[in-house]
Amino acid sequence: MSPVNGGATRDRLRIAIQKSGRLSEPARALLASCGLSWRESRDKLFCYGETLPVDLLLVRDDDIPGLLADGVCDYGIVGRNVLDEVGADRALRGLPQVSKAVRGLGFGGCRLDIAIPESTEWTGPAQLQGSRIATSYPGLLQQWLDGQGVQATIVNLSGSVEIAPRLGQADFICDLVSSGATLTANQLKPAVTLMTSEAVLAGPITPFADVRGELASLLLRRLDGVLRLRDSRLVMFQARRDGVDALLKLLPDAEAPTLLQVDGSDRVALQVLCHGEMTWPRLEALKQAGAAGVMVLPVERMLA
Structure with a gap:
């Protein structure tokens, strides 16, 4: 059973992040990209969630695993190395362990x-x-x-x-x-x-039984969407219909494309979401395979 769920019932979600250091600003930026904003306390140790009832605790990074294990916070953004090191130390001292589910966040490597x-x-x-x-x-x-x-x-x-x-x-x-x-x-x-190691979001394995369960589901959906789109681009180009299959083989990280017939020709316009980096060599390979008018556009948000 997760120790995080053993505390008092709460109607707000608490996330512990590093107060200062190399993970602090990226963690805030990631959460802000999920639509969160806060009002910071005068002592700069607590941020009260304004857009959603999701608050931040600003602490030392090596305090975060203990706060999770003791139920003081619900989630924590911390280096995997810190999480595992503090876990090893708590085990040696016979203290409660963090029953954790971990999501890699793609920074702090x-x-x-x-x-x-x-x-x-x-x-x-x-x-x-x-x-x-x-x-x-x-x-x-x-x-x-x-x-x-x-x-x-x-x-x-x-x-x-x-x-x-x-x-x-x-x-x-x-x-x-x-x-x-x-x-x-x-x-x-x-x-x-x-x-x-990298920065991870650590939290409970067992879902919250109170209102935090819905908040956590909402936050994780948004977080997964942001992380999925971090290196994603919308690629648009025209090509002959009989050359589409060969072009799509050059985009193995793409989702199913949208095809539109170009009036008065045997060409189609393709729109495809790619989840890998669109480098110049990739674009040049598309052109050599028959793509024309290739455009690469950023994707800010996506709701499946």
Whole structure:
């Protein structure tokens, strides 16, 4: 049973997001694109929903999994790495776990890597045996080490993990990597990836039994629509009718097209919704296959 549903009945939905940091603004923008707007409190810790009864709690990212588990909030937008790390920590301390359903949101992508000095050759996990590994993710690192049958000393640091080998605090590090520029600046290189991460919407598996159930369904429908259309474009062009099948094979990410006969000719006008990036090479391939007057239009909203 989901701990989120065990609290008092409420008539408003609460979503916890990062107060500041790399996920804060993208999370707000995503929710705003779902038609939500808020009135922010003076202390900037709470946003009262105005267009819908959906409020925001502005908190530290590593507090979000606990707020979900304890029923303080109904949903949370948080990095998958934070969700799993706090979950591992709560399990070690015997605290309630988040009974969660997770939706990837397509931003905040990164990976949790073990990195080693650039001058060191990586030979495999056994190389970590008896070493010191600095990290801000001790729970995830310990789980991975246990799975590899490796014993190592975990040096728990809250920041500046990448400098630990240069200071003599550790032999290796385990840290989040996005571009890899920070590793390079500290003469380190990635050796093995423990997990890939992105921002996710975490919430209960069991539907809410009160009015929040309808609110949650509405929000998730809008969210799915926004995410589906993020890279979608409406493509329009004309072509000979006998060339339509060949053109559609160049658009495998397209939905069923709309075809209109062009008056006085054997040509048709096609309108098709594509869910992949429409690059110049794709457009040029369409033209070479017989498409004419190709137009690519943005899609702001869609209701199926």
